[in-house]
Amino acid sequence: MSKELIRLRNIRMAFDDEVVLNDLNLYINDKEFLTLLGPSGCGKTTTLRIIGGFTTPVSGDVLFDGVRINDVPPYRRQINTVFQKYALFPHMNVFENVAFGLRMPKVEEQKDENGKVISRRKVKLSEKEIQDRVMEMLETVSLKGFETRKPDALSGGQQQRVAIARALVNRPKVLLLDEPLGALDLKLRKDMQLELKKIQQQVGITFIYVTHDQEEALTMSDTIVVMDKGCIQQIGTPEDIYNEPKNAFVADFIGESNIIDGVMVRDKLVKMYGREFPCLDGGFAENEPVDVVIRPEDIDIVPVDQGQLVGTVTSVTFKGMQYDIIVDFRGFKWLIQTTDHSPVGARIGVKIDPDGFHIMKKSQYSGMFGDYSSYSDEYDELSDAEALDEDEGAEEERREEGYAE
DSSP: OOOEEEEEEEEEEEETTEEEEEEEEEEEETTOEEEEEOOTTSSHHHHHHHHHTSSOOSEEEEEETTEEOTTSOGGGSSEEEEOSSOOOOTTSOHHHHHHHHHHSOEEEEEEOTTSOEEEEEEEOOOHHHHHHHHHHHHHHTTOTTOTTOOGGGSOHHHHHHHHHHHHHTTOOSEEEEESTTTTSOHHHHHHHHHHHHHHHHHHTOEEEEEESOHHHHHHHOSEEEEEETTEEEEEEOHHHHHHSOSSHHHHHHSSOOEEEEEEEEETTEEEETTEEEEOSOOOOOTTEEEEEEEOGGGOEEEOGGGOSEEEEEEEEEEOSSSEEEEEEETTEEEEEEESSOOOTTOEEEEEOOGGGEEEEEOOTTTTSSOOGGGSOGGGGTOOHHHHSOGGGHHHHHHHHTTOOO
């Protein structure tokens, strides 16, 4: 069983009367890779700074290993930080950048049985120990052989690994990372996601990572904390967050989602577009209004006469391994991700298996997400009604209602 290392209890933070964190409660386990995920201004970086000691909360407690550390300065916490700007010393080579913190004298404290400090003394490491620890850390971050290079002779990814090595060489219990991959190009960012996870597992300490990038969070994390407007919206594993979002904000922020108004007729049966669909969810009241989440990859395109719903293709975007297709169902635009091409203007049927429906309770975010009408200007030029040929008769009029028997 994992041991709790950090707990934030009833944390409140405000700047100029603007509440940034509102009664936040969170615990973080030892050796866990936890990611704070959310849009700009949601409070994730403030949370990180409170853990690191750079910001003091207005109220609430920060506990480290069961001890309150609100008043402990950053340099006395067993926590180091890697920022987006690496702040390497340009005149020092890689070895000296990493060794810099080790050359600073450390203060050792002696305490009595009540935990009161009775004496302090400064201790310096020997050059041999500095050499051994720096070389061990450079090997950990795959920079062995780069000791004599200056920062300006390194790539962005290599500079970032130097910054990580410098933060880890002091052997902290926790490493804080504030959007450290933001300055890297896409391919390097993807490579570094895997590298960071490998480093975390190798050194065996807690990583607390801040990002607004959902892919980073899903790729690296043991636990994701989704935040918005100073509050935690959901905590869970990447699989839990993606497959069972708690509300429309989480569903929209983690991956692409079609979020439709529905009614839970009874357990395992949801109604939308005037017809009923089997699903796997339960625990709702009969005929309770709900938000229905359908991921784009869980929708199959089928012939019109086999479709549970029938709509009109309004936009097609080739994405390499798949097509992103926007389909109009009675004015509500769905995103479908598929390897099958359907041309703009085509009438298509869709089929969703029971495990493709994710049912959420209504929330303050209901109705704010999930309609892809802003995805393309083509929506304004083509609607279901315009796609129908008036001569096709009653059968096509029935299909215009957005479903097929």
